[in-house]
Amino acid sequence: MTVAGPYLTRLPDxxxxxxxxxxxxxxSTCNLACDYCFxxxxxxxxPGARQRMSDA
Structure with missing residues (x-):
């Protein structure tokens, strides 16, 4: 008996x-602006500093 059984599917090579x-x-100085950022x-x-990466 195999553990995977019929659940494994081989992908084409x-x-x-x-x-x-x-x-x-x-x-904390990041420009990704993720909603979940801690x-x-x-x-x-x-305070008052914009230490962010440029978009260029």
Whole structure:
């Protein structure tokens, strides 16, 4: 008996391997503006400063 049973489906060999990327800010000065960001409350540590990456 196999654990996977009928639930596993073999993908064709012609498909390229998938690739995933996660962009993670290293501090509160970020320009991603995610709704779930836990760094936003720390922006008060940088009053009046706009230390953000340029979009260029």
């Amino acid at each position: 012609a498909l390229p391997p998938s690739f995933h990327l996660l962009a993670k800010p290293t501090g 760094f936003l409350e720390k922006e008060r540590l940088y």
